[in-house]
Amino acid sequence: MPAPWVLHVDLDEFLAAVEVLRHPELAGRPVVVGGRGDPTERAVVATASYAAREHGIRSGMPLRTAVKRCPDAVFLPADNPTYEAVSVQVMDVLRGLDGVVVEVMGWDEAFLGVETDDAEAFARHVQDAVRSATGLRSTVGVGDNLLRAKIATGFGKPQGVFVLTARNWAEVMGHRPTRALWGIGVRTERTLAERGLHTVADLAAADPAALAADLGPAMGPYYVQLGRGIGRERVDPTPWVPRSHGRETTFQTDLDDWDAVRGEVAALARRVAGEIAAGGISGAGRPARRVGVTVRFVPFTTRTRSATLPAPTTDPEVLAAAALEVLERFPTRRAVRLLGVRAEF
DNA sequence: TCTGGGGTCCTAGGACCC
DNA sequence: TCTGGGGTCCTAGGACCC
Numbered sequence: 001m002p003a004p005w006v007l008h009v010d011l012d013e014f015l016a017a018v019e020v021l022r023h024p025e026l027a028g029r030p031v032v033v034g035g036r037g038d039p040t041e042r043a044v045v046a047t048a049s050y051a052a053r054e055h056g057i058r059s060g061m062p063l064r065t066a067v068k069r070c071p072d073a074v075f076l077p078a079d080n081p082t083y084e085a086v087s088v089q090v091m092d093v094l095r096g097l098d099g100v101v102v103e104v105m106g107w108d109e110a111f112l113g114v115e116t117d118d119a120e121a122f123a124r125h126v127q128d129a130v131r132s133a134t135g136l137r138s139t140v141g142v143g144d145n146l147l148r149a150k151i152a153t154g155f156g157k158p159q160g161v162f163v164l165t166a167r168n169w170a171e172v173m174g175h176r177p178t179r180a181l182w183g184i185g186v187r188t189e190r191t192l193a194e195r196g197l198h199t200v201a202d203l204a205a206a207d208p209a210a211l212a213a214d215l216g217p218a219m220g221p222y223y224v225q226l227g228r229g230i231g232r233e234r235v236d237p238t239p240w241v242p243r244s245h246g247r248e249t250t251f252q253t254d255l256d257d258w259d260a261v262r263g264e265v266a267a268l269a270r271r272v273a274g275e276i277a278a279g280g281i282s283g284a285g286r287p288a289r290r291v292g293v294t295v296r297f298v299p300f301t302t303r304t305r306s307a308t309l310p311a312p313t314t315d316p317e318v319l320a321a322a323a324l325e326v327l328e329r330f331p332t333r334r335a336v337r338l339l340g341v342r343a344e345f
Numbered sequence: 346t347c348t349g350g351g352g353t354c355c356t357a358g359g360a361c362c363c
Numbered sequence: 364t365c366t367g368g369g370g371t372c373c374t375a376g377g378a379c380c381c
Contacts, residue, residue: 065346
């Protein structure tokens with residue numbers, strides 16, 4: 001009987017690869033996608049091509065830093081509608097594979113559930129199918145659950161296949177820092193280190209009850225499970241139901257006029273209302289039950305306020321008025337670099 | 346390195362109710 | 364009356380991920 005496997009398919013340098021597909025002359029060059037493609041603006045790198053990464057350019061890095069590291073790089077604006085369309089194509093290819101269940105994780109990645117006698121061969125088959133249909137290269141992580149498949153992908157980059165299961169978990173992961181786990185970031189790595197837990201093996205051997213007391217009733221025991229490589233085994237193809245939808249803007253120059261701040265918040269709220277009313281990709285036509293406002297003050301302090309609406313709504317004027325009321329609850333009127341409005345369903 | 350934009354989930358304290 | 368215990372909602376913030 002064929003065994004159940006989880007595959008994690010991750011497109012290599014996705015945004016940069018899409019740009020190279022339509023600008024073939026850029027192949028092999030340092031390509032940086034992000035913001036409006038102007039490296040003098042306040043914006044960050046969304047994706048850097050592998051050639052750009054050789055210059056030390058990384059996702060999340062300010063474009064201004066990236067251009068210093070590689071002045072010859074090609075800077076392109078993020079064209080989200082195009083990436084979204086290509087992503088849909090890729091996911092359709094995956095769903096068209098025989099006998100697979102697909103759980104989409106983002107534009108450029110998905111989990112596949114499949115029963116097969118040869119998971120590595122199947123992974124190669126997936127890569128070939130995506131490549132021939134779209135021209136995009138991918139890496140596939142193979143595991144006995146979603147966590148291990150996801151982490152395996154990192155070892156297969158680029159264009160490779162890597163298998164991570166209960167069999168080789170301790171050998172591959174045990175000596176690595178806890179940060180190597182999917183779900184542990186810099187902060188949690190530090191918190192765990194303060195308790196003497198430095199490696200994945202340390203975490204695997206920790207007492208879940210002790211961590212629950214320190215890190216919370218859900219998160220503490222969950223981290224121990226992460227250390228042991230234990231996670232969900234069933235790929236769930238149920239379409240995602242969004243919990244919230246919002247928009248935020250960083251201003252190229254700080255906003256110190258609070259009449260202008262109010263105007264921007266109202267405009268963001270009307271935009272969000274329009275998007276959730278239209279349904280489409282993110283809002284599904286459901287009314288907002290809560291509204292949240294984010295203010296990033298100069299230099300970078302970020303605060304949020306939110307309120308439950310008297311009644312759920314998609315009305316732009318109602319949402320704008322509610323967002324403005326929330327805005328009034330911020331205690332200071334200092335200069336602002338970012339504003340955001342989010343609707344919760 | 347002067348730090349985007351779109352999200353999700355967890356936690357903790359207080360309010361409020363029975 | 365000096366003081367319980369559970370349940371749920373609201374809210375702000377933290378952490379993480381793509």
